[in-house]
Amino acid sequence: MSQLRAWQEDALREYSLWTPREGNGFLVEATPGAGKTRLAIEVACRALASGRVQRIVIAVPTARLEGQWAEEFGKQGVSINPGWQAADGRLASDEQGCAATYAEIAKQPQIYRKLISEKPTLVILDEIHHCGGDDRAWGAGVRTAFQPATAKLLLSGTPFRSDNDEIPFVNYVDGVGAPDFRYGYDRALADGVVRAVFFPRRGGLMEWTAPNGDSRRATFEDQLNDREAAHRLRTALSPTGDWLPSVLKEADAQLSELRTVDPQAGGIVFCEDSFTAREVVKLLTALGQSPVLAITDEPDADERIKTFKSSTAAWIVTIRKVSEGVDIPRLRVGVYATPWITELFFRQVVGRLVRIRPGEDDPTAYLYIPDDARLREMAAQIKQQRDHILDQQEAELLGESEANAGPSGEQPLFSLFSPISATPTDEGVIVDSDTITPVELANAEQIKRMDPTTVAMPTALVAKLLRNAGTTAPTAPAPSFETTEAPFERKEKLKKSNNTAAQRIARALDIPHSKVNGHLNKLVGVSVSRGVRQCSEEQLERRLRYAQQWLATGTAPGKEAE
Template identity: 45%
Template structure:
């Protein structure tokens, strides 16, 4: 590609937090920077803007992005292209050197674990972005590989959608205080709500139920979500509720479908997500939606080689439902999702917050009832662990809206992270069996002192109270003029005469 005679500026309208974080990043003298920003706030745009500036100041410097999944590699590549950055999402260690017409690559943490030595040469002196850096701690070998591959990078920008801890081994390039990752810049859900037009308010209908099951030792047990149980029995209770052998989950799907139909009257593209326990569970949920409501749900599971294509197709369509296990739980950008059903036994706080992040993304340009607030609903079992997590987010929402309303009028301890997949070995699980599960109504469910409402079908719905949202509109943001970075070899990115895509802050 021949270099143009003049370099045209690209204008990017940043959200206020992105501009502030960018200034702080530029003022940081060390190589490492951790930005924690709530899902949907625009971490991708912030990181790519920082990369564009850095590459413009350092001709010939390469860019490496490390993402959690294969699907997100292509999502990052497309987002980078909107800012004039050419990143190869299909690079592998067999390719060796970077093609001359590319600024860099997008890889995954899993690839880093098998290609750390090759990446170490490619990333020496590079600008590196770690998307959802906590994944480097998923496996000890991954953390060691990340350290080996990127220890020689010039700048390392780590991103996360939620604060995280290091309960086992520290993640490379992250500073800690009392086992908690110390962020250089943090932008929380409450702040994003207060800024208006950044994220949606999320409401959490928590559905109680009566579950009955046979424990692995043969004992017949029954309980509601109000009953205090030991960890193992609480896990069994949750799995019983989510089993399609009972009626709890079908009843909740009915309620979620009714809410989605109502939303689609004014937002026809609105979609719903069900997060399932496993691949078989996902297929069964899709079958229930088809048989009870006559809707075809897209199923995206990791065993399907075309899963990424299914997700991309769903994102671009107006199809009502997608059912996934983990593939859509983190990072995947489908702004039209307004409904979610949490039907998985994975109950760590980090996973829960990332899952909620799938429905918080703001959609500009909506009109009609609810368009000023774009509320989303996240249906979940009234399991005590999930109840605690949702309560924290709900309080952030209420506090943000109260604070804004007041401004307009004038002018527990950290819960333990428990994964309910930990139910013992396969032999013990084979002895576990579901007898039945039913959702129970608000009068039966209201035993905790909180307000119980009546949802569709008479089910108990908690935290479904309407907040007074005040006026919500898109933030003005800050205009920033960037020079397109040079291509390797001395050329420059050719930017259209209209100033480029004018990427917004929604990445």
């Protein structure tokens, strides 16, 4: 089993000291991509080894996750049956447990109650926020089935709901859900566990015909009531206007740039419905791509997602099937092309882009969003924690009336609404909680052309460093960031610059990338296998100078390149 991350060790210590309260479980809130599955399997394996439990049951929101959990447990020698049903009778003698969906459990809760009562059982409830209160089938079924379990481990990256339903087995203090262990995006980002996500904002001028026949026209800066704001957003997201094709073109260009260094990088588009998803596929195809369509209407959608995960295909287009629980770490560019506006869904979408891969040199991702005020605020606050507070409802979509209409927000009156046109505008990029303006981005591009040490850095990050340094326009020589950067930030910048320089040498001189890195490592006296990860700041600076000399002369410093 791979080595535990520091936060997982901390969580295990907290779990070992924890005392259950009134039959509740131990709730772990950890940002998507941080490694909740790895933590849960460690808890389960230790409980089995100690004899505290003899059976493991995993409850999940979708059937696809049943197999995913069984596969991960199997790697540790624990046999989990992902397709067990009551009709099968007892579990096989060589099976330590089973996985089931919340829907399956809700249909036959007494069967699962009997299953966990036969032996001391640890129940792992994955993405527990999907279960509502006792008046909801999933919540009631889970309570009935698992109340007597020996131990309950609750997992969620977003442990709150858009309604007033209590989440089963969560401890509430004065109406506020209280995680027993919390590992937020801000800490995960500082630990290098997840990627930094940039949010390019795209505004525009939208025109549409209102249900009463009137023509309306507005930008995202105009103050509108909820219904008109919904019409404005739907107009922007219409595939017949200019806004969506333009944003897709920009996102595709960003992905193509990333793929020059990271050929496995992928992109994802989240759409409102199957019609829009199919139109997006056509638009991406017109850009020369071969996108994968993964929507519920397609019978083999799950298999397409699985194939995409292990392929090098550029784009996947979906509605909500990939919004949660699907681990595709190579996704680095996203387009938010849906009017579904809730904090829960937005954070789930961001969670598809933050998962980092081992050895990733450029841990950044991009989510293109409409410049709607609500999305803008959610993007700026993505690092903040969110508690589940009872009696505080969050309207889904745009306004209470649309929230009551269901996932698509459609009501009979909407049939009279008709988008006319949508012209896009660039409103900058959200980095952390700050918006970097288009002018600042243009200045940063000039700086990158003047200073080779910044070439590998995302333009938005260069712009933010310039702002922090008080520099608003490019000067010669390029400004030093030393006064505003911590040592680890300077080293990260140098590592990326070294990586870019080595790639350029390899391409220009047709030398294997590994040999270029190996020679540069020897020149500065570090292990060939560990490379830049072992370099001091001084060694990184020296290594970059050697690389620049090599690229300029065509000859490896010190000796001829192998």
